[in-house]
Amino acid sequence: MNTPDRQLDRLFRAAARVSQPAVSPLTYPAEMRVLAAWRRSRADGLQAGLGVWLRAGFAGAVLVAAVALVVSWSEIRTPAGDEFAVADATLYVAVAP
Amino acid sequence: MDESGTQVAELVTRTRAGDETAGRALVEHLTPLVGRIVRAHLPRRTSEEDLVQSVLIKVFTRLDQYRGAVPLEHWVARISVNTCRHEFAREAHRPELRHADLSEEQCAVLENLADQEADLPADQGLASRELVEAMLEALRPEDRLVITLLHLEGRSVEEIKAITGWSGPLVKVRAFRARRKMKHHLAQLMKERAT
Numbered sequence: 001m002n003t004p005d006r007q008l009d010r011l012f013r014a015a016a017r018v019s020q021p022a023v024s025p026l027t028y029p030a031e032m033r034v035l036a037a038w039r040r041s042r043a044d045g046l047q048a049g050l051g052v053w054l055r056a057g058f059a060g061a062v063l064v065a066a067v068a069l070v071v072s073w074s075e076i077r078t079p080a081g082d083e084f085a086v087a088d089a090t091l092y093v094a095v096a097p
Numbered sequence: 098m099d100e101s102g103t104q105v106a107e108l109v110t111r112t113r114a115g116d117e118t119a120g121r122a123l124v125e126h127l128t129p130l131v132g133r134i135v136r137a138h139l140p141r142r143t144s145e146e147d148l149v150q151s152v153l154i155k156v157f158t159r160l161d162q163y164r165g166a167v168p169l170e171h172w173v174a175r176i177s178v179n180t181c182r183h184e185f186a187r188e189a190h191r192p193e194l195r196h197a198d199l200s201e202e203q204c205a206v207l208e209n210l211a212d213q214e215a216d217l218p219a220d221q222g223l224a225s226r227e228l229v230e231a232m233l234e235a236l237r238p239e240d241r242l243v244i245t246l247l248h249l250e251g252r253s254v255e256e257i258k259a260i261t262g263w264s265g266p267l268v269k270v271r272a273f274r275a276r277r278k279m280k281h282h283l284a285q286l287m288k289e290r291a292t
Binding site: 022 | 150
């Protein structure tokens with residue numbers, strides 16, 4: 001029976017039998033554009049890699065500075081008891097020799 | 098891996114390392130494959146060469162993402178099909194085909210479909226293909242894709258899954274719905290022909 005399903009199948013079968021002409025090779029300018037885009041992406045990838053290294057280096061430096069600050073914090077916080085001693089002695093010598 | 102697979106793998110490795118000669122050889126190797134896919138899924142008013150070029154640019158700029166789990170050709174086919182699908186999606190207008198738009202040869206195909214039960218003769222192949230392609234233009238990109246892969250290229254559901262990344266049930270549901278729309282459209286053309 002000539003149902004719509006059968007009609008559609010026959011149409012598909014006839015359409016699928018048509019062989020397509022061979023694909024022509026890419027023209028020289030198009031090939032060059034593909035290769036140029038590839039080179040550009042490689043350069044961008046290298047730059048991105050360099051950026052990652054720079055960021056990692058900066059983060060490391062910040063970490064070292066923070067550790068150094070923590071380690072020396074106790075020394076900074078300790079008040080110097082005799083920091084004016086030398087100046088006082090100089091004054092005594094100058095005012096009351 | 099067979100000899101040609103090994104050669105392709107070597108080309109990929111050398112291209113990744115920056116070897117321009119290998120890059121050129123890879124372009125030459127992939128162009129026929131990409132060209133065939135693009136031709137089968139070419140949206141209206143889109144240049145075939147432009148689309149082949151866009152696909153190859155995508156392939157080369159993503160070459161570092163290729164892990165080698167599937168043959169390179171499968172990976173490239175998937176990129177090609179998805180690029181075509183996105184191009185389809187950009188088409189805002191999907192004209193419905195009317196009987197008055199058909200050529201004389203396409204009308205003859207319709208006559209034959211309605212009156213005969215045997216397969217269409219070989220000399221009506223081209224008109225049949227044109228008719229199917231014109232009907233496909235009225236469909237959504239996914240529907241168009243699944244009909245082309247399933248009925249025009251004769252691919253299996255497994256192959257369509259690999260190319261599109263859809264699940265098996267999704268492929269079947271889309272194929273069913275797309276076929277129903279095509280059937281409805283064909284019936285409409287038949288009705289217009291009769292009046």
